[in-house]
Amino acid sequence: MGVFPRRRLAAVALVAATALLTTAGCGGDESAEGGPVTLTVDVFGQMGYQELYQEYMAAHPDVKIVERGTGGNLDEYSPKLTQWLAAGKGAGDVVAIEEGLLVEYKANPQNFVNLLDHGAAELKGNFLDWKWNQALTADGKQLIGLGTDVGGMAMCYRSDLFAKAGLPTQRDEVSKLWPTWQDYIATGEKFKAANTGAAFLDSATNIFNTIVLQTAGNAQGYHYYDTANNLVVDSNPAVRQAWDTTMDILDSGLSGKYGSWSEEWVSAFKQAKFATIACPAWMTGTIEGNAGPAAKGKWDIAQVPGNGGNWGGSFLAVPKQSKHQAEAIELAKFLTSAKGQIGAFKAKGPLPSNPQALDDPAVADSTNAYFSDAPVGKIFAAGAKSLKPVYMGPKNQAVRTEVENAVRTVDLGQRSPEQAWTDAVNNAKKAAAK
Amino acid sequence: MAVQLDALPPVTPAERSTARPPRRYRLSRLDEKYSPYLYIAPFFLLFGVFGAYPLAYTFWVSLHDWDLLAAEHPFVGGENYTRLLADPDFWHSVVNTLGIFVLSTVPQLLAALWLASLLNRRLRARTTWRMAVLVPNVTSTAAVAIVFGVLFGRQFGMINWLLDLVGVDAIDWKSNRFASWVAISAMVDWRWTGYNALIFLAAMQAVPRDLYESAAIDGASRARQFWKITVPLLKPTIIFAVIVSTIGGLQLFTEPRMFHSGTNPIRGGPLRESQTMTMYMFENAFAPHYNFGYGSAVAWLLFALIAIVAAINVVILRRLGGTDGPPRVRRPRKERAR
Numbered sequence: 001m002g003v004f005p006r007r008r009l010a011a012v013a014l015v016a017a018t019a020l021l022t023t024a025g026c027g028g029d030e031s032a033e034g035g036p037v038t039l040t041v042d043v044f045g046q047m048g049y050q051e052l053y054q055e056y057m058a059a060h061p062d063v064k065i066v067e068r069g070t071g072g073n074l075d076e077y078s079p080k081l082t083q084w085l086a087a088g089k090g091a092g093d094v095v096a097i098e099e100g101l102l103v104e105y106k107a108n109p110q111n112f113v114n115l116l117d118h119g120a121a122e123l124k125g126n127f128l129d130w131k132w133n134q135a136l137t138a139d140g141k142q143l144i145g146l147g148t149d150v151g152g153m154a155m156c157y158r159s160d161l162f163a164k165a166g167l168p169t170q171r172d173e174v175s176k177l178w179p180t181w182q183d184y185i186a187t188g189e190k191f192k193a194a195n196t197g198a199a200f201l202d203s204a205t206n207i208f209n210t211i212v213l214q215t216a217g218n219a220q221g222y223h224y225y226d227t228a229n230n231l232v233v234d235s236n237p238a239v240r241q242a243w244d245t246t247m248d249i250l251d252s253g254l255s256g257k258y259g260s261w262s263e264e265w266v267s268a269f270k271q272a273k274f275a276t277i278a279c280p281a282w283m284t285g286t287i288e289g290n291a292g293p294a295a296k297g298k299w300d301i302a303q304v305p306g307n308g309g310n311w312g313g314s315f316l317a318v319p320k321q322s323k324h325q326a327e328a329i330e331l332a333k334f335l336t337s338a339k340g341q342i343g344a345f346k347a348k349g350p351l352p353s354n355p356q357a358l359d360d361p362a363v364a365d366s367t368n369a370y371f372s373d374a375p376v377g378k379i380f381a382a383g384a385k386s387l388k389p390v391y392m393g394p395k396n397q398a399v400r401t402e403v404e405n406a407v408r409t410v411d412l413g414q415r416s417p418e419q420a421w422t423d424a425v426n427n428a429k430k431a432a433a434k
Numbered sequence: 435m436a437v438q439l440d441a442l443p444p445v446t447p448a449e450r451s452t453a454r455p456p457r458r459y460r461l462s463r464l465d466e467k468y469s470p471y472l473y474i475a476p477f478f479l480l481f482g483v484f485g486a487y488p489l490a491y492t493f494w495v496s497l498h499d500w501d502l503l504a505a506e507h508p509f510v511g512g513e514n515y516t517r518l519l520a521d522p523d524f525w526h527s528v529v530n531t532l533g534i535f536v537l538s539t540v541p542q543l544l545a546a547l548w549l550a551s552l553l554n555r556r557l558r559a560r561t562t563w564r565m566a567v568l569v570p571n572v573t574s575t576a577a578v579a580i581v582f583g584v585l586f587g588r589q590f591g592m593i594n595w596l597l598d599l600v601g602v603d604a605i606d607w608k609s610n611r612f613a614s615w616v617a618i619s620a621m622v623d624w625r626w627t628g629y630n631a632l633i634f635l636a637a638m639q640a641v642p643r644d645l646y647e648s649a650a651i652d653g654a655s656r657a658r659q660f661w662k663i664t665v666p667l668l669k670p671t672i673i674f675a676v677i678v679s680t681i682g683g684l685q686l687f688t689e690p691r692m693f694h695s696g697t698n699p700i701r702g703g704p705l706r707e708s709q710t711m712t713m714y715m716f717e718n719a720f721a722p723h724y725n726f727g728y729g730s731a732v733a734w735l736l737f738a739l740i741a742i743v744a745a746i747n748v749v750i751l752r753r754l755g756g757t758d759g760p761p762r763v764r765r766p767r768k769e770r771a772r
Contacts, residue, residue: 075698079721086502086726104724108503205697262696263583267590398722401698408704412609415705434723 037324038064039331042092044077046285047148047314048348052340056331063327073261074098078397084319085111091319093328094335097145099134099313100400103392106137106144113318115143118329126338130389131353135315145315146336149350150387151280152380153210153304153311155184156287158198159372160298161275165194171374175303181211181245184305188254191275199256199274204246204411205404206260210278212242212403214309217388224400224428225393231432233399234425243424246407247417255411266290278304280311281351281380288349288370301374310387313353351380358384395432402427489737496730503724514731524732526706527714528739530615534690534710535683535743538619543675545623546630547668551660553631554638564635567628578625579692586617586693608694614708621689626682630675637671638664669751676747684740687712698722711736 041049053065069077078101084091085105097105105111120143124132131147155178159169167190168174178184188200201207216223216238223239226232233239249255258268268274269290279287279301287299316332318325334340341352342362349368352358358381366377393399406424409415415423496514498507518524553564570578585592586607594604607617641664649659665672690708691699700717702709709717711732719729 073697075700075721082502082720082724105503108501108505110505111503258589259696262694263580264587264589265696267587271590273589395722401701401722404697405701405704412606412704414609431723434718434725434728 036062036064037327038066039094039324039328040092041065041067041331042077042081042095043067043069044074044096044098045282046289046348046350047096048285048344048346048350049335049340051347052335052343055343056334063331065331068092074101075261085321088321091321093322093324094316094318094332096148097315097317099315100392100396102134102144102315103394103396105317106135107394109137109142109144111320112142112144113320113322113325113329114141115146115318115329115332116141118326120146120333123333126336126354126356128353128355128385128387130387131313134389135317145317146332147353148314148316148336148341148344149282149312150353150384151282151310151312152351152384152387153214153278153280153309154301154379155276155304156279156284156299156301156371157276158272158274158295158298159300161196161198161272162191164196165191165275167191167194169300171300171302171372174300178303178305181249181305185249185252185254188249188276189252192252192254196275198272199258200254200276201249202256202265202268202274202277203258203260204250204255204407206278207249208242208246208404208407209400210280210304210309210311211245211306212239213311213390214304214306215239215242215245216390217309218307221388222391222393224396224403225391227391229393231393231399231429233403233428239403243407243417243421247410250410251417257411259408269295272298278311281349281376282312283349284368284371284376285348285350296370297372299370300372301368301376301379303379308383308387310389314350349376351384353384355385395434398431398434399428402431492730492733495726496728496734498727499725500727500730501724502720502726507727510727514727515735518728518731518735523706524711524714524735527709527711530611530702530706530708531684531686531710531739532743534615534618534622534686534708535680537615538622539676539679539683541619542623542627543630543672543679545627546675547634547665547672549627549631550634550638551664553635564632567631569628570625571629573625575625575688576692578621579689582617582621582624582689583693583695609703609705609707611703611705611707614690614693614703618686618690618693618708621693622683622686626679630679633675634668634671637668641667673748673751676751677744680744680747681740684736684743685712686710687716691716711739 041053043049049067053067057063057065078098081091081095081097123146127147128150131150132143135143135145135147137144157174162169162174167187168177177187191200212223216236219238220236221227222232223236224231224233226236256268256274258265258274269287270292272291272295277283277287284301291299316336318328318332322328335344336354338352338354338357338360341350341354341357342360344350345352345357345363346366352363357363364377364381366375367373368376403424406415406420406427409423410417410420495507497509497511499510499513500507549567553560553567557563584590586594588594588604588606588608591607593607598604605613607613645663645667646659649663654662687710690702690710691713693708694702700709700713700721702713715729715732715736717723718732719726723729
């Protein structure tokens with residue numbers, strides 16, 4: 001090989017290497033000047049915003065909205081959001097945050113735009129007081145997000161399976177079957193005795209979360225952490241009471257053991273393998289999505305045993321890394337306005353956190369065709385204004401995961417209730433310390 | 435197939451005279467001397483950027499209390515490592531990883547060897563068969579894991595349904611530690627056996643035919659030929675396959691992660707039945723703990739474990755094969771006659 005071609009080869013190699021390195025180094029940043037602005041909205045579950053986007057884009061021709069992640073489960077969504085925030089790149093212009101995770105994001109408020117600096121203060125009247133306060137930092141100086149929905153509770157049931165078991169099927173009569181959780185168990189035992197081939201409830205964890213938030217809300221207003229952020233899993237009587245009630249339910253053999261949000265859970269919905277599921281307002285969208293159109297009119301909604309309660313509810317926030325903060329804030333304000341919350345409620349069922357929206361006939365008088373025309377407005381909205389929220393501490397998600405897992409081990413017969421309680425307390429302490 | 439790392443370049447340049455060369459040659463000498471480094475530089479540059487730097491940075495992170503979202507990351511020295519070594523959940527994940535690794539790699543390599551020797555015979559439509567064994571490897575891991583996750587379902591899974599037909603009680607594949615290892619190993623084997631078989635096959639093709647011919651003349655059976663000729667000559671390839679499988683097996687993530695669905699699948703079952711080290715790393719670095727420092731410490735211990743296991747593998751394989759020299763096979767006569 002002569003000298004020249006070899007040198008040319010070396011040059012080519014060098015150019016190739018530098019080209020590789022430089023392209024790896026820089027991504028393309030679209031210029032913010034002129035042209036329509038594209039706003040990305042990151043969501044999980046069923047937020048019900050599609051029609052609202054259309055309306056907003058029609059009124060703002062310079063804005064284009066792209067939604068990512070619809071239908072995704074919270075466990076997949078939250079690590080991604082955290083990574084984007086940590087990397088300073090990748091997050092949407094508007095991001096949804098669930099209330100249990102909000103506490104962790106609130107501990108590092110520098111990642112988000114302070115909405116109080118952008119005229120959010122005058123919107124305070126548009127939100128239930130506690131919902132507004134949840135998104136405020138401890139010093140009250142920064143507002144992380146604007147509230148979307150709250151999770152008023154009910155009990156969804158399959159009336160066809162109830163009929164098969166010889167139980168009443170009308171929602172008022174069904175509600176009368178279970179004023180308390182003990183009555184719920186008694187009804188479950190009757191259902192079980194009828195041998196319909198279906199379990200009485202889906203699995204242990206949904207019902208446990210429902211009960212623990214209900215008992216805590218009705219007692220001192222906190223569950224795993226007290227309001228001074230001390231871990232009180234083992235000393236809070238509300239947690240223990242909810243635990244014992246759940247253990248009674250499991251002990252009666254009422255659970256179908258379909259792990260929540262697993263593929264088997266979805267299959268069990270499709271095959272009508274369980275008759276009841278605790279359903280916060282946002283769950284109605286999930287039930288409809290999982291059970292599919294074939295089960296339309298077979299589901300119905302009754303009162304939740306015990307006394308009310310709140311599970312879940314989300315916020316919309318604008319990360320500081322957004323390149324179109326002003327436009328994103330406007331969009332978040334629109335989506336969380338009374339109008340936006342009513343639209344979302346009608347589309348996918350999340351219950352408004354806006355008092356005006358809750359009073360609006362479009363919500364208060366609404367029915368849900370999928371759930372046998374149940375008056376969802378009456379069932380969910382009626383109690384929403386008197387909801388007692390539960391305070392959540394800094395490592396809420398990690399602690400909740402440990403307690404939930406312990407419940408599941410009893411459900412699957414891997415642990416006795418007492419062993420599992422020890423696990424729950426020890427692992428929760430460990431998780432809180434991490 | 436054997437790769438000799440210390441071999442000399444095929445052509446040794448001729449000796450040059452010690453006299454100072456004319457000027458116009460100097461440039462070409464520089465070129466000759468240094469351009470080879472330039473040719474191999476792209477790999478090392480890329481490795482530096484995408485391999486060495488992340489490795490070093492992970493180590494740096496592991497020395498800190500690094501909350502993923504926080505602005506400050508205080509230095510804590512070796513604290514993450516000491517805590518990790520005393521963490522029973524970590525050791526649980528190490529045992530899971532090694533268990534799944536052994537359960538999947540051993541049968542996988544044996545099956546691949548066997549499959550390769552079958553493919554090495556005279557077959558009709560040979561190429562079709564050879565390509566067919568690679569098909570599982572082309573499918574996406576996540577898709578495979580989801581399908582297997584459904585097959586191994588407790589209530590609606592096909593495996594339990596088949597077991598039921600033959601009168602065996604349903605097995606809870608996802609919350610029984612050993613059963614979940616078996617299910618995940620099955621997934622890994624399904625995907626990688628064909629791949630390894632093709633590598634072994636390539637090596638087998640390089641074995642001189644006359645070795646087999648003379649062995650056959652000497653009356654050696656097929657099995658004897660396989661163990662006495664094929665396997666010893668394949669040793670370098672087997673070592674390669676074992677090391678690659680070790681790295682892959684100990685980093686197992688997608689299969690066990692996708693095998694579990696529902697809330698918090700990263701735990702690999704309610705009692706961490708099939709949580710591998712990479713899953714434990716993810717659980718700590720990301721949801722729900724967001725403790726990047728602790729997760730990085732797991733990553734480094736995983737690195738150490740892979741190095742140790744790979745070294746053990748190589749030592750064992752060397753012992754198995756006797757010496758590292760030429761295989762103890764009867765040489766064909768014409769060579770011996772010299």
